[in-house]
Amino acid sequence: MGEATEKRTRNPERTRAQILEVAFKEVFRHGFQGVSINEIIAKTDLTKGAFFHHFETKQALGYALADETLREMVLARWIRPLENYENPLVGIPEVLKKVIDATPDESIPLGCPLNNLIQEMSSVDPVFRDKLRAVLELWIEGVERQLRQAKKSGYLKKEVDPRRLAEFIVMNHEGAFGMTKIMRDRQVFRSLHASLKSYLETVMAVPA
Amino acid sequence: MGEATEKRTRNPERTRAQILEVAFKEVFRHGFQGVSINEIIAKTDLTKGAFFHHFETKQALGYALADETLREMVLARWIRPLENYENPLVGIPEVLKKVIDATPDESIPLGCPLNNLIQEMSSVDPVFRDKLRAVLELWIEGVERQLRQAKKSGYLKKEVDPRRLAEFIVMNHEGAFGMTKIMRDRQVFRSLHASLKSYLETVMAVPA
DNA sequence: GTAGCTACATACCTACTGGTATGTAGGAAG
């Protein structure tokens, strides 16, 4: 992708970020075990030397993807948008819908990057699993915090356990992506979204 | 695993079945892309010649696992047990609970074989994806049939769409396994099970 | 200017992968 053999200026952080970005896309498409370092660097203007300068092993790349890329994605796509809603029980399905609508057609069959890696790697590499779990935990706790707040504000029924509901909601997100991935049909997504929404309505506090 | 070099008696179907059985376990542990044919045959008393006699390629093995092993598992674990219940809305969470309780501790972090393969392979190999989708469709349709019956029998609210609910239920099953897989905690399973159960109660018809 | 560390590029290596070529024993058919 470099225009010519220009005088190569240095920028290690940018280089590392570029590797991570390309690697993320490739892993998203082929899975972690299915992608090769050669493929990744081929989609870069870098070489193997650069790769192994920034990442000790292939595993280390995967760990960085979890610790940095996926963590940031969860915050940007799910946690922070939720904070704009007064009532998270309204916000949750709405954010989900927005993410669905913002997902381009060609990404639908790719599923959710986090879920993909969880299903593929968590039984293969325990370190990888712990890092992915930390990301998932971040997500769950973010939702849980909102639900606690909702309870205080009187939007959520008092008998509902926020942690349990948060787990259920996140699981529904992952499950919806996983299901849509194989069915290759946006309609399935909408169907599952509608089901989740109707469920959330049953746990909303009835106004006195 | 052969006792000695006994006079090797022939049994092609048995040989094929043995390969599929071992392969299933290995794929369950390491993923499809993560498992090697060498590993599979090493856990057998067979050789590479036997493997490639029964399966043209590694892909063909994967396809057979979907078409035969996974298909049969869905029927045996989810569809057929459901038929023993008068009311599927009662049967579904009960069957799920039984499967959970019957799952040994060491299998918990391995997740659901079908879901694992779906997330790993459906964006990698379109043929594999179609075969896995067929299995999932079998599951969904099995649940849907029961729900239609339940509607006729007056167990299910009339305004509920059986197909949509079936998709939601199956997605919840896969999601629950996927979530428990990474959290490594049976309690998460029970939590998700309880949430599903409470949801199903909201769609049950109120007795007149 | 230059010493020296960092950020890469190039070439190379070993292990292992899926797959093949070929040989041979089992067993039903004639």
Added chain:
DNA sequence: CTTCCTACATACCAGTAGGTATGTAGCTAC
């Protein structure tokens, strides 16, 4: 008893994987 196809076993191979050894240009400190 032989024929012949099937069901394997054995040996081998080319490609590619992750990883390394080594060289060198950019940049900072002095």
